[in-house]
Amino acid sequence: MEQAYDLVVRGGHLVDGTGATGREADVGIKDGRIVAVGQVNGRGREEIEARGKLVSPGFVDVHTHYDGQATWDERMQPSSWHGVTSVIMGNCGVGFAPCKPEDHDRLVRLMEGVEDIPFPVLSQGLPWNWESFPDYLDALSRRRFDIDIGAQLPHAAVRVNVMGERGANREAATPADIAAMAAIARRAAEVGAMGFSTSRTLNHRTSDGQPTPTLTAGEDELMGIAMGLKAAGRGTLQFVSDFNDPEAEFAMMRRLVEASGRPLAFTLVQSPRGPRAYKVLLAALADAVAAGLPMKAQVAARPVGVLFGLELTMTPFSFHPTYREMAKLPLAEKLARLRDPAVRAQLLSEDPKDGARGMVQAWDQMHLMAAEPDYEPTEESTVAFQARARGLSNEAVALDHMLSQDGKGMLYVPFLNYADGSLDAAYEMLTDPNTVPGLSDGGAHVGMICDGSFPTSLLTHWTRDRTRGPKLPLEAVIRMQCRDTAESVGLFDRGRIAVGLRADLNVIDYDHLRLRAPEVAYDLPAGGRRLIQRADGYVVTIVAGDVTYRNGEPTGALPGRLLRGAQAAPSAMAAE
Secondary structure (H helix, E strand, C coil), X not given: CCEEEEEEEEEEEECCCCCCCCEEEEEEEECCEEEEEECCCCEEEEEEECCCCEEEECEEXXXXXXXXXXXXXXXXXXXXXXXXXXXXXXXXXXXXXXXXXXXXXXXXXXXXXXXXXXXXXXXXXXXXXXXXXXXXXXXXXXXXXXXXXXXXXEHHHHHHHHHCHHHHCXXXXXXXXXXXXXXXXXXXXXXXXCEEEEEECCCCECCCCCECCCCXXXXXXXXXXXXXXXXXXXXXXXXEECCCCXXXXXXXXXXXXXXXXXXXXXXXXXXXXXXXXXXXXXXXXXXXXXXXXXXXXXXXXXXXXXXXXXXXXXXXCCCCHHHHHHCCCCHHHHHHHHCCHHHHHXXXXXXXXXXXXXXXXXXXXXXXXXXXXXXXXXXXXXXXXXXXXXXXXXXXXXXXXXXXXXXXXXXXXXXXXXXXXXXXXXXXXXCCCCEEECCCCECCCCCCCCCCCHHHHHHHHHHHHCXXXXXXXXXXXXXXXXXXXXHHCCECCCCCCCCCXXXXXXXXXXXXXXXXXXXXXXXXXXXXXXXXXXXXXXEEEEECCEEEEECCEECCCCCECEECCCECCCHHXXXX
């Protein structure tokens, strides 16, 4: 029989990204596009048997930080291990372009502090074969990846590029400064930036403790940049904020959208400092959307949580004198010392230097991470509970767990989206019609946070495994992290399984899909270490019609490319 297709996915349980009920169907692919859905009679040059498996569109992750990794690596792992076929990077106002040569170290220190990527990794890994943002996109366009990549223009880089030391020191921008930043934003959008991002949170600091240059940028500065995007007629706005005054901050964002007409997304999480503030923001968002404004909140699939371990950036003993002396030793030497009874006794007898405790010794919120991670953990897995049950000190339980698995045991502190000790707030945010899932931070926080696996959590926890509250329909979750995320950033050529769209798909063994525990890999430039997390159950991932992963292992295919701005639906579909 004539081979009418490059690839046919046969007989899978098709959940197409629209929210419609799943059905058994074939998918025919040719020249990187979906050309047939239903009963496909012609043969493919390659055929994938998907009976009994879930077939979904490729996932679109709109909140990552692969800005550095994309310049030296071909594979955007961990995201591409989790069914992700398109990512948007350059979030939170941080990135590496535009950048004058004399500002290289300044931006590296900022990324080191904000995203926990060590200075040697970035200083040795970044090729710096660009200066302007268009140059940066050109450099990326010459590379090949396992997924598609879109880049946003980061506010901190723009501010430092225009204002130099004044910008880094958070001085107010002059009208001339604002005009220059607006021109950069306009040009960036014209050549393919997905949009512009900024940070207004004290959580974002340089590695030497200084707040991000954009923390106190005035509304006039933000308005000027937003109007630069308006002049280009392209691009989205992305905000992260502390929302100390949620009504005033949201009103400012709303004015930017009203004036510029550009879509805006902001990070929304439940903070323990104001555990009901997210409700105020959801209400304000609903009012703005009802008024016709293109605004969305990006929300997380699980708690945002910090990991502590002997190979990681922090442990509960990081401020103890005895541990500080060994903190930078190789793991084997560290283990030898900590297993010495005298060293152990000395460590457990000490108090943190300068009284520093906070999150690093929040024993009643610190959980022992198991081989199969639980991201909605109960009190029983906390250090405090286990210490009481075993008749040991909190410190002894924490240390023993980190020493387990040959020193690879990890402790987990969920610090956002977990103020109530459950994911009920996350459920409310995920089910709000004006939100999209995001915030995985893939490519960042390499020594403390490992959330690039959010897409798998969204599938496993929310549609199948949750026991502490309501679940979500599978069809809704697929729609949320495929079509909804794609369209929120202007990607209308993907996110659904339909004729004419890009052939980005996953074939998933849904019943056996599971997350592995986070682990440490030493595969960054300069031998840098990073947290990674893999999953079992992704049978095949397809990008632009090419099989990129089989059972979690790369095939060698690199069909991913730089996305140059928004992508329209095929003309035949645009009229539907």
